[in-house]
Amino acid sequence: MAIEVRVPTILRSYTGGSKIVEGAGDTLSGLLDDLDAKHSGLKGRLITPEGGLHRFVNIYVNDEDVRFLGALDAKLNDGDSITILPAVAGGALGFAAAAAFFGR
């Protein structure tokens, strides 16, 4: 089962510079495990040590934000297209407050 994954510039050091890689999995979690087996370390940039989606990235299945599709449990199908984008966020307040604010 092939799922296309579009990788942002900042994570291409894990994919040998490739902008698009292929993976497999029935869920986003499964796909990320598969990708990490081929591109070691990639998963750690997307998932927190506690096992949730990292707030620094947005992951989309086709045209939907995975946060609205069950996050790591989002179901995937052959031919789906995954897009990873670094979240664009910030602001004047200190990091601890922002972390609490952005915690999802």
Add this chain to the structure above:
Amino acid sequence: MNSVLTIDSAIVDAIVAHARRDHPDEACGVVAGAIGSDLPTRHIAMDNAARSMTFYEFDSMEHLRVWREMDDSDEEPVVIYHSHTATEAYPSRTDVSFAGEPGAHYLLVSTREPDSEEIRSFRIVDGVVTEEKVNIVDATVDA
């Protein structure tokens, strides 16, 4: 990596107008340009989904749509900007933590003074902030 941001005055004016319009909330957006050109040509004001005086965050769906448009037009985000409305135009620790576009110029506008704006630009790569000059020029684009 260039140590200067060259940007058209009409785009700077549009960014400042956006920041003034949303003040005291933070404003944010992008200026797209042809891949590899390092020249920002297309200003895109983004919604601040956080609608906050101290945070900004692109709406995730608008983000996807705009990034796809750039991809389809062989553009990239040359400038990513936001405003600080009560503090100086210097990246906060939060800004540095989130900075995920190593190729972009991070432009900050401070609107804390009612009559003047502070406009500064930075590279943020691997958590390291490097200020660069802002070279404002006339008539490189029709904005």
